Amino acid sequence: MDQETGWKELMRQAKSGDAEAQCRLGCKLDFGDDETECDKAAAREWYRRAAEQGNLTAMNNLGLMLKNGEGGPADLKAGLELLSRAAEAGDEYAQRNCGKACERGEIPGAGLAEAERWYRLAIAGGHREAIFDLGYLLSDLLPSPTAEQLAEAAQLYRKLADEGDCEACYNLAVHYDFGKGVPVNHRLAVKYYRIAAAQGHDMATYNLGCSYEHGRGVRQDRRKALSLYRRALELGDHWACGKIAYFYYEGWGGVRKSYRKSFEWNRNYFLKFRDVHAAYNLSVAYYSGRGVKRNLRKSFLWTKYAFTHGYSKNLNDLGYMYLKGIGTEKNPERAEYWLEKAVAANPDDDDALYNLGLLAQQAGDCRKAAAYFTRVLEIDPQDPYSHYRLGRIRLFGLDGSPDPAAAGFHLEAARKKLGCARRLLRSKRFQSRMGEKTE
Numbered sequence: 001m002d003q004e005t006g007w008k009e010l011m012r013q014a015k016s017g018d019a020e021a022q023c024r025l026g027c028k029l030d031f032g033d034d035e036t037e038c039d040k041a042a043a044r045e046w047y048r049r050a051a052e053q054g055n056l057t058a059m060n061n062l063g064l065m066l067k068n069g070e071g072g073p074a075d076l077k078a079g080l081e082l083l084s085r086a087a088e089a090g091d092e093y094a095q096r097n098c099g100k101a102c103e104r105g106e107i108p109g110a111g112l113a114e115a116e117r118w119y120r121l122a123i124a125g126g127h128r129e130a131i132f133d134l135g136y137l138l139s140d141l142l143p144s145p146t147a148e149q150l151a152e153a154a155q156l157y158r159k160l161a162d163e164g165d166c167e168a169c170y171n172l173a174v175h176y177d178f179g180k181g182v183p184v185n186h187r188l189a190v191k192y193y194r195i196a197a198a199q200g201h202d203m204a205t206y207n208l209g210c211s212y213e214h215g216r217g218v219r220q221d222r223r224k225a226l227s228l229y230r231r232a233l234e235l236g237d238h239w240a241c242g243k244i245a246y247f248y249y250e251g252w253g254g255v256r257k258s259y260r261k262s263f264e265w266n267r268n269y270f271l272k273f274r275d276v277h278a279a280y281n282l283s284v285a286y287y288s289g290r291g292v293k294r295n296l297r298k299s300f301l302w303t304k305y306a307f308t309h310g311y312s313k314n315l316n317d318l319g320y321m322y323l324k325g326i327g328t329e330k331n332p333e334r335a336e337y338w339l340e341k342a343v344a345a346n347p348d349d350d351d352a353l354y355n356l357g358l359l360a361q362q363a364g365d366c367r368k369a370a371a372y373f374t375r376v377l378e379i380d381p382q383d384p385y386s387h388y389r390l391g392r393i394r395l396f397g398l399d400g401s402p403d404p405a406a407a408g409f410h411l412e413a414a415r416k417k418l419g420c421a422r423r424l425l426r427s428k429r430f431q432s433r434m435g436e437k438t439e
Helices: 003-015 019-032 038-050 058-070 076-088 092-103 112-123 129-141 149-159 166-178 188-200 202-213 222-235 240-251 259-273 277-288 296-308 316-324 332-345 350-362 366-379 384-396 404-414 417-424 426-439
Strands: none
Touching: 003 038, 019 038, 019 058, 058 076, 058 092, 058 188, 076 092, 076 129, 076 222, 076 259, 092 112, 092 129, 092 222, 112 277, 129 149, 129 166, 149 166, 149 188, 166 202, 188 202, 188 240, 202 240, 202 277, 202 332, 240 259, 240 277, 259 277, 316 332, 316 384, 332 350, 350 366, 350 384, 384 404, 384 417, 384 426, 417 426
């Protein structure tokens, strides 16, 4: 039977009321093929006719078209109702689509637990893609997955990865790389990253580059790492741009060290992707004058941009700039805001704690300042600056009453690294204070 005869016969059967033929005709019009032009509106009508006769595939396909507004106006409620009816009747494709709808919050009152139920039913019915969906839900969507859930996710990914599924290989590699539900195994991570990278997976290519850069699961080879980062960038992974900039900054991977090229890569990184990591790197370049003329105002503006757009590391930097007036006017209130954010993000951020101590001391609250400097020394007992600040506060009783013995202890701890501590220890003021203690 030639194509034209086959088409006419399918149309005849569909017009005669054959639900299976109506559904097949809807599929041909929905997706188009060599003999049929795509016609979403006509496909929707043929699906409707077949669905009215209880054809589960047509119910699923019409449900999706209604939900997504294909071939006519969108009707989310009617679309979800059709999908639910087909799913309850046992159609594995509709079961998977119901799971996706629950996952996206499209069904009122149905959450991830309901999505999980539908995915499990779809898998039992033989739907291959639902295996990945369930694995992703268990490992990445649940707010606090248990060890058992992570282990099951890895097992689900392994089923698909062993068949060469690109996305499953990448996710399984991540599980092995970071010990999610399985013991850390960098060699196996590299194995599955390679399989996914060979199929053009951008993030797998990037992570494989990280493995070569750091020698995790493979012999360290920074030339290979740089080559993989360049390939990952070609595939669309924007993180690779930052890595290439860093390799130029360090002179790794066979490239000549060049702060200028590092700066240019970071600038292009930002211009193309508006990435906050690139913005922060530009702030550092302008602050240090490496690769570009030093400009503290631009450094401040790039730092401010990075932190106000979601960059969450080194929050102390912006607070310090407001504290010292670097690239901007001094602003104690803004300094305190950003320094407190830094401590909230990392209670052991000793730089932020020290700067809060300076801020308190400038405001005349030496008791509060002493508490911050003491906290710094709990984190880093050797910090000379906190020792010096505490030494001065204790020596002159700025937090209440003088304590020459404590002052001597802190100043002695700071004297090896700070000339100001040595000078104070030799000063008449210190000697007189210690004399008062002796008397």
